[in-house]
Each structure stands twice: as C-alpha cells, then as structure tokens.
Amino acid sequence: MTPGVFNAGEPVPVATVGGTVTLVEGSTFCLSDSCGDVRPGSSHGLFFRDARLLSRWELRLDGQPPFPLTVISADAFAARFVLRRPPKPGQADSTLLLVRERLVADGLRERITLRNLGSEATVASLSLHVDADFADLFAVKEGRAGHGGAEVTVAGAELLLRDRSDGLRGLSVNASGDPVVAPGALTWRVVVPARGRWDTEIVVQPSVGNHRVRPQFDRGDEVEDTGPARKMQAWRRVSTVVTADDPVLTQVLHRTESDLGALQIHDGSHDGRPFVAAGAPWFMTLFGRDSLLTAWMALPLDVDLALGTLAKLAESQGKRVNPLTEEEPGRILHESRLGPDHDQVLGGSHYYGTADATPLFVMLLAECWRWGADEAQVRFLLPAADAALGWVDGYGDRDGDGFVEYRRATDRGLVNQGWKDSFDGINDAAGRVATGPVALCEVQGYVYAAWLARAELAEAFNDPATAARCRDRAADLRARFHEAFWLPEQGWYAVALDGRKQPVDALTSNAAHCLWSGIASDEHAAALVRNLGTRDMDSGFGLRTLSASMGAYNPMSYHNGSVWPHDTAIAVAGLLRYAHLPGAAELAQRLATGLLDAAAAFGSRLPELFCGFSRDEFSPPVPYPTSCSPQAWASAAPLLLVRSFLGLEPHVPRRRLHLRPHLPDRWGRLVLTDLRLGATTLHLEAHGTTAEVRGLPEDWELHKEE
Incomplete structure (x- = not known):
C-alpha cells in the first residue's frame, strides 16, 4: 500500500x-x-x-x-x-x-x-x-x-x-x-x-x-473500564481462541487479536458491526483492498468483521464516472479520508483508483457465506456484488480483451493500482517500468475467483442460469490467462501485460497470488513452486516481492525486493492449495517458519514490510524505515497461516467441514477453541497431519485428509 x-x-x-x-x-x-x-x-x-x-x-x-x-x-x-x-x-x-x-x-x-x-x-x-x-x-x-x-x-x-x-x-x-x-x-x-x-x-x-x-x-x-478495553473484551468474547505449543506462534496470535481489535472502527451503522481500518499510522481508515484481505484472513476469528467491512464498502460503491476521484459505476473504493485537505489530495472524501478491490469484494462475500454469515445479509449484498462484476466486465476491461486493466484517469491518481502501487512497483526482468494500461496477473486471478464465487451463490440461491454464465466466464478467463501470461521458458507467470499486451516478465511474488486464487494449472504451478523456492525469492524470513535476479531488485525498496508479511501469507495459502505438487508443502512450511521468526524479532508484531536481505547476511531482519505498525493485513497474516496449514475450509450452508492439516513440526499442538461457524461452535485440535474436532453436529459431514 x-x-x-x-x-x-x-x-x-x-x-x-x-x-x-x-x-x-x-x-x-x-x-x-x-x-x-x-x-x-x-x-x-x-x-x-x-x-x-x-x-x-x-x-x-x-x-x-x-x-x-x-x-x-x-x-x-x-x-x-x-x-x-x-x-x-x-x-x-x-x-x-x-x-x-x-x-x-x-x-x-x-x-x-x-x-x-x-x-x-x-x-x-x-x-x-x-x-x-x-x-x-x-x-x-x-x-x-x-x-x-x-x-x-x-x-x-x-x-x-x-x-x-x-x-x-x-x-x-x-x-x-x-x-x-x-x-x-x-x-x-x-x-x-x-x-x-x-x-x-x-x-x-x-x-x-x-x-x-x-x-x-x-x-x-x-484502563480496563474504558471504552477501548470494553470493545476489546467484547471482541475477545466472540473471537476464536487460537493457541499452540510453540510460544512464539501463541504470542504472535495474541498480538494479532489485540491489534485487529484496536484497528476496528464502529461508525454506528450496520447493526453495530465494525469494519477494519488498514493500519497505523497513515491508514487509519477504510481501504478497499487492505480491509477486504484483512477481513478474509480474520474469518477464523469472527465473520461479523467481514460483513461489516463489506457493508461499509457497498455504501460507498461507485455510482457515476468522476475522473478526479476515479469513481466508476460498481467500482469499490481504494480509500476514504476525512482530513481537511481530502478534496485537494483525493479529489473528494473517497478515491477509487484500485483494480483489485472490486473482484476481492465478490470473493469475500461468498467466503462469508461459506463461513456461516446470515443468508439475509448475503442476499442484501448481492446487488453490490453484481454491480462489481458489471465494473469488471465494463470499465475494468478497458479494451474488451477479457482482462482487467488499469490506467489512471488524470495525472493526480495512482500510476499503479494493484497492491504494489508505488510508481516503480511493476517492472520487467531488466528493471524497466511497465507502461499502461496494465493488466496484473494477480488481478486476473481475483476476477477468476470472483466469477466462481458468484456462480456458487447463484447456484445456492436457485439461479442456475447465472451460475452457468459465471462458470463459463471463469473457465474462459482461465484459458486465456494461461495463454497470455505464462512464460514457458522462464517457468512463471508474467507479473502483468503492458499497454502493448506484451508480458512484463519479472519474477515476482504476485505470481504466488495466482496459486491462492486457483487460476494456475497444476502444470504451471509445479514450475512456479520450483522458482518461488529459490534463494532469489526466499529471503529466509519470507518471500521477496521481487526476485534478487531481476534488474530492479533492491532489498531496501518498498515493492522491489522487500518482504511483506501479508504477501508471504497469501503465497503460503496458495502453495498449500497445491500441496499435492512436489515441494509445495515444504516451501510453505519454510516460508511460514521464516515469517514467524521475523515476527519474534519484531516483538511479536509483524510490521507492514521489512527489508528483503538474505537471512544469511542479516539476522534478525532489517526493518524498513517507514514501515507501518500495526498494519491490519500484516497483523492478520498469522491467521491465514493457521487456516492454511489446517486446510480449514468450512461450508456452513452445506453443513460440511474440510480439514487437510500440514502443521509445521515446531508448532506442536494447535488448538482452536470456540470456533463459530454459523450457529455451530467447535473445538479443534491438530498436530502434524492429524486433527480432531469436537462439537460438530451429527448432520454435518467431516472430511479429513491426513
């Protein structure tokens, strides 16, 4: 960010x-x-x-x-x-x-x-x-x-x-x-x-x-009688308690719970549901991409945080075309601001210059439904999801080629509008900055997952025609994505297509997001796993944003060689989605271990980012000088690690729970107490590749892959 x-x-x-x-x-x-x-x-x-x-x-x-x-x-x-x-x-x-x-x-x-x-x-x-x-x-x-x-x-x-x-x-x-x-x-x-x-x-x-x-x-x-303490107590009462034999992981998870509680904003709407701010110090407000990804990662603690975030973003969803703020019908905002200069800086109280928040909105809505969100709330937000997909089909696809691209509307907006939104964040293997319009690889993966998410909701709500149309759109996008983005000689996905539809060929962590969204084929994923596991990408404390072999690599940069905890956690989740491929689970464990070692070095609180120097060169990791902390998606990243290593995939409407544990040995026993899935409350214990669940109703199906 x-x-x-x-x-x-x-x-x-x-x-x-x-x-x-x-x-x-x-x-x-x-x-x-x-x-x-x-x-x-x-x-x-x-x-x-x-x-x-x-x-x-x-x-x-x-x-x-x-x-x-x-x-x-x-x-x-x-x-x-x-x-x-x-x-x-x-x-x-x-x-x-x-x-x-x-x-x-x-x-x-x-x-x-x-x-x-x-x-x-x-x-x-x-x-x-x-x-x-x-x-x-x-x-x-x-x-x-x-x-x-x-x-x-x-x-x-x-x-x-x-x-x-x-x-x-x-x-x-x-x-x-x-x-x-x-x-x-x-x-x-x-x-x-x-x-x-x-x-x-x-x-x-x-x-x-x-x-x-x-x-x-x-x-x-x-202090314990003040509003913030009472809010934190209420948050902890409804949150799942996660502990582990590993004291480092337990302390990091405690800090995660505390920081996410403090980063919540209650504005009196949405039946008291909070939404999550992006982080301190400079992002204590609603951010589309950051708030959505944080809410996704925090689902094992509480579904209401995600629902509140979705509702707040739906309120501000784009309704008209405004080049000054980059608002477009159906578009989810990038950020909102209340400061005295917001008109001068943003063009208004809301700025919309982001390409990824809109598909992420649709993805999170369906994920909330799977995790037990009230069906009436999900149905209420469906029009916003459809408007978001309307933006994907229209304004998001600037040239009609089926991919979502971005180009800022004026010289005041963000040049880059994915998560690597610094001016030089998207570059090729030689280090040349990409020219727009730019179609990012991870954004196409989010769009793919959004179409599948909407298809699943349509199927569940007795709308087979919409379900079939959305699945067809997802399949078509996946086929064209493989054709346009895969670089067979290199063995990874291009980070983007540039304005001439030429692949931007740098090896980046963005490609790992394609594993998380599921758009990657097994064949491509196998090659990508091998390249992500090299010393050029694995710093020893997490995944670098850019390979050390690339022309723009700088371990002290914001997006070109640093390590972002949320980015590494998404990569781990993606690797474990393809855990059946050789080396994927092993690399996931190595990256997670490095990230938790970094957390211990930072006082159990993962910062927004840190420098990407090799662990062999500098240990503990070198801080990035202006990194924000607490930062919401960095704070939530350990929860995504926990969920991913458990293979925890609930589907409350279908009354089904899927587990595929691959816990790192050093974690020992991992315990989730009072895990709320709709009206059901579970107790889950896991160790290594085994897991036990208590409290599951008799009419639920439990699928365990051990």
Missing part, C-alpha cells in the same frame, strides 16, 4: 522502529518518541479523523527531558512510558521514577505518576508543553507545512486550541493536580514525600465544528 494516494496476554515491551511508539484505537492514533513526547517538527502527533490535533506534547522534569527506561503495552491503544529523573551530577542512580500511562480513544488521557524511592522528600517541577497545528494527515506524512496553526486561549483551568484557518477543529486540555495553565503549557511544582507518590490526570478532548467529541473514557477510569 502506498503511503497516501499521491506521491490479552502479558504486557510486552513495545517494539518500535526509529524510536517511534504508535498507539491506535479506531480512527484515533498517537505517535510519539520513547519518552512519550510529541516533538514539534516531526511526524509525531495525536491524530483524529485524518487530522493532527497535537503537534507538540513534551514533558519536562525540572526543565529537562526525563530519562527513558522502557515502554510497556498490553494492547494497541494504551502504553506506559517508564522514565526516571536524570541522576544528579556525580551520582550513578536516581530515586525519582516517572510513569506516563497513556490511553487513546476519541481523545487522549495521560496519567503522570511520580514515585519517590528515596528516604527524603523531593521537590519536582513538571511542565507539559502543548501545541496543535490541525494539519491534514497527508501533509504530516509528506513533511509539508502545517494546516494553519492554532489559536490558543486559557479558560479557567482549561487550555483551548482551535484551528486558526477555519475554526472547524479544536481541542481542550485540562488536568488535575492544580496546574498553572498558560498559553502553550501546564506547570506543576510538587513535593513528593519519601517513599511516596504524586499523580495527575490529563485529558485531551477533540472538537469538530462547535461540538466536543465524547471520549471513550471518564476521569478516574481504570
């Missing part, structure tokens, strides 16, 4: 990249350094609805920055910054501990505690410096000037800041402990008794228009 359209287990230390700590809850997130400070002139800040509120939030103890010890977080929305007063000159130790306990949830709350561990009372001066610039999220990310700055006033004990440019956004800051409040700062001078403590609670409350936003917490609440 390009950054912007244009150019509960035990608490663990927060793994940070470049010293940045990210807290996120719904559409609110906060970036700070390891002291908890938001430093002016950086990309740090408290962000709400795609605008930065706080651009400065710096705490000083006796006029100096406290010394950081650690940052501890149990959930993505809260953290404790543990610091101390710098030792006095000539002394090695300090006796004054400072803890900043921060919570984000439609605002920010911070509890500051001073603990005097010494035998004498101590005097401490605390000052909190506050400023806001109300800059659009894109402006912050790209390092552009702030939106307009803040008008600052003091009203009694409250500090008020309002957007100077239009007055539409604002915030208030108030605190306990009787601070001295002045424009830009709150100050306390306190005496902390020997072996005693002092604390204050500070609340930041956003306002939009003339209305203050109600934070999801009250003063004095313990």
Whole structure:
C-alpha cells in the first residue's frame, strides 16, 4: 500500500522502529518518541479523523527531558512510558521514577505518576508543553507545512486550541493536580514525600465544528473500564481462541487479536458491526483492498468483521464516472479520508483508483457465506456484488480483451493500482517500468475467483442460469490467462501485460497470488513452486516481492525486493492449495517458519514490510524505515497461516467441514477453541497431519485428509 494516494496476554515491551511508539484505537492514533513526547517538527502527533490535533506534547522534569527506561503495552491503544529523573551530577542512580500511562480513544488521557524511592522528600517541577497545528494527515506524512496553526486561549483551568484557518477543529486540555495553565503549557511544582507518590490526570478532548467529541473514557477510569478495553473484551468474547505449543506462534496470535481489535472502527451503522481500518499510522481508515484481505484472513476469528467491512464498502460503491476521484459505476473504493485537505489530495472524501478491490469484494462475500454469515445479509449484498462484476466486465476491461486493466484517469491518481502501487512497483526482468494500461496477473486471478464465487451463490440461491454464465466466464478467463501470461521458458507467470499486451516478465511474488486464487494449472504451478523456492525469492524470513535476479531488485525498496508479511501469507495459502505438487508443502512450511521468526524479532508484531536481505547476511531482519505498525493485513497474516496449514475450509450452508492439516513440526499442538461457524461452535485440535474436532453436529459431514 502506498503511503497516501499521491506521491490479552502479558504486557510486552513495545517494539518500535526509529524510536517511534504508535498507539491506535479506531480512527484515533498517537505517535510519539520513547519518552512519550510529541516533538514539534516531526511526524509525531495525536491524530483524529485524518487530522493532527497535537503537534507538540513534551514533558519536562525540572526543565529537562526525563530519562527513558522502557515502554510497556498490553494492547494497541494504551502504553506506559517508564522514565526516571536524570541522576544528579556525580551520582550513578536516581530515586525519582516517572510513569506516563497513556490511553487513546476519541481523545487522549495521560496519567503522570511520580514515585519517590528515596528516604527524603523531593521537590519536582513538571511542565507539559502543548501545541496543535490541525494539519491534514497527508501533509504530516509528506513533511509539508502545517494546516494553519492554532489559536490558543486559557479558560479557567482549561487550555483551548482551535484551528486558526477555519475554526472547524479544536481541542481542550485540562488536568488535575492544580496546574498553572498558560498559553502553550501546564506547570506543576510538587513535593513528593519519601517513599511516596504524586499523580495527575490529563485529558485531551477533540472538537469538530462547535461540538466536543465524547471520549471513550471518564476521569478516574481504570484502563480496563474504558471504552477501548470494553470493545476489546467484547471482541475477545466472540473471537476464536487460537493457541499452540510453540510460544512464539501463541504470542504472535495474541498480538494479532489485540491489534485487529484496536484497528476496528464502529461508525454506528450496520447493526453495530465494525469494519477494519488498514493500519497505523497513515491508514487509519477504510481501504478497499487492505480491509477486504484483512477481513478474509480474520474469518477464523469472527465473520461479523467481514460483513461489516463489506457493508461499509457497498455504501460507498461507485455510482457515476468522476475522473478526479476515479469513481466508476460498481467500482469499490481504494480509500476514504476525512482530513481537511481530502478534496485537494483525493479529489473528494473517497478515491477509487484500485483494480483489485472490486473482484476481492465478490470473493469475500461468498467466503462469508461459506463461513456461516446470515443468508439475509448475503442476499442484501448481492446487488453490490453484481454491480462489481458489471465494473469488471465494463470499465475494468478497458479494451474488451477479457482482462482487467488499469490506467489512471488524470495525472493526480495512482500510476499503479494493484497492491504494489508505488510508481516503480511493476517492472520487467531488466528493471524497466511497465507502461499502461496494465493488466496484473494477480488481478486476473481475483476476477477468476470472483466469477466462481458468484456462480456458487447463484447456484445456492436457485439461479442456475447465472451460475452457468459465471462458470463459463471463469473457465474462459482461465484459458486465456494461461495463454497470455505464462512464460514457458522462464517457468512463471508474467507479473502483468503492458499497454502493448506484451508480458512484463519479472519474477515476482504476485505470481504466488495466482496459486491462492486457483487460476494456475497444476502444470504451471509445479514450475512456479520450483522458482518461488529459490534463494532469489526466499529471503529466509519470507518471500521477496521481487526476485534478487531481476534488474530492479533492491532489498531496501518498498515493492522491489522487500518482504511483506501479508504477501508471504497469501503465497503460503496458495502453495498449500497445491500441496499435492512436489515441494509445495515444504516451501510453505519454510516460508511460514521464516515469517514467524521475523515476527519474534519484531516483538511479536509483524510490521507492514521489512527489508528483503538474505537471512544469511542479516539476522534478525532489517526493518524498513517507514514501515507501518500495526498494519491490519500484516497483523492478520498469522491467521491465514493457521487456516492454511489446517486446510480449514468450512461450508456452513452445506453443513460440511474440510480439514487437510500440514502443521509445521515446531508448532506442536494447535488448538482452536470456540470456533463459530454459523450457529455451530467447535473445538479443534491438530498436530502434524492429524486433527480432531469436537462439537460438530451429527448432520454435518467431516472430511479429513491426513
């Protein structure tokens, strides 16, 4: 995902990249350094609805920055910054501990505690410096000037800041402990008794228009009693519990559950169903491709997340032709934004420049139905699926050749509109960037799977004519795809066809998506498996996006040699779909093992991407400097690994459960507790190539391939 359209287990230390700590809850997130400070002139800040509120939030103890010890977080929305007063000159130790306990949830709350561990009372001066610039999220990310700055006033004990440019956004800051409040700062001078403590609670409350936003917490609440914690508890109550003998996998799955809970947004529609945001810090909003793939991967935890995502995307589905936003009838959006500059940046609040979200929408709808989604909800969304396929047939196929291509409508849109959407993300073996219109290999696979998905729904809903038509379309596309995209001399699928319908011949991870969608033939898949398993593609920590033998390879690039966890997980799922072919299951286990080793190195949370250097050269893996974390599809990737190695394929309407376990040896016993499939709740245990299921109704069929 390009950054912007244009150019509960035990608490663990927060793994940070470049010293940045990210807290996120719904559409609110906060970036700070390891002291908890938001430093002016950086990309740090408290962000709400795609605008930065706080651009400065710096705490000083006796006029100096406290010394950081650690940052501890149990959930993505809260953290404790543990610091101390710098030792006095000539002394090695300090006796004054400072803890900043921060919570984000439609605002920010911070509890500051001073603990005097010494035998004498101590005097401490605390000052909190506050400023806001109300800059659009894109402006912050790209390092552009702030939106307009803040008008600052003091009203009694409250500090008020309002957007100077239009007055539409604002915030208030108030605190306990009787601070001295002045424009830009709150100050306390306190005496902390020997072996005693002092604390204050500070609340930041956003306002939009003339209305203050109600934070999801009250003063004095313990973290577990706040809105985000209650939301997380509710998420965990309905989610499947997944554990393994392997402690690394168990910890990674716990972090997955926590991050996916924090990345959910509830907007009050769809009977309370949430949808999933793409990730922090720059993608805390609905993204077509990212949200759909994340929801697919998260199906073993909860089907409602996928239904909410589908419903939200159907609401914004394209209805007219608008070159500025690239909206077209039936097209599923790329992203939505609420920031002050969204008209300037996106052409509107919704931007549609993506080629793959539209078929993925149809795929996910049918998959939800198989996993037990309410039939009435599936039927309600069928018109949106048909409109999506109408886009595939019409606007998506720009030249009538049966393939979906993309070319941006204006010079402001994304040049590349697949998941590798950086300007140089699609190139040939020599490194030359492809010219459009571009037809991506994985998009044709998604379209193939979408036609089959719609055929299955039509068959189930007593519409045989539509089912037959859709199956014919899928078969025709598959035959033409093999003819146009397969490179017999190389043994892989071209990453794309360019504007002259010539194959773009680089070996990429995109080809592995063709295994996941099932468009690949067995003959082609066998050759592809061999090429994906080479050291040029397998970094040792996951699958490279581009082979090291290609002209554009750069392990430090965004899309040309890096490793993306969601991409590797999709490749693993594809390999296990073809597990009957020589080497496919073995390669899947090798890639998954490398990816989980990378997760352990990143504090159990997989980042958006990391550098694709060989494991032999650098271990642990080298972080990508601007990688986002938590990122939804990276967080969900371990769930796809679990599902794929189980061969878990439920079909609730047909009352059938299929299992084909190929678990890696190091996982040991894998347990899924309270796996909800429609009205049925199961307990599943697997080890190696064996699996046992409890709770399956007598009228269900269980198919196990062991």
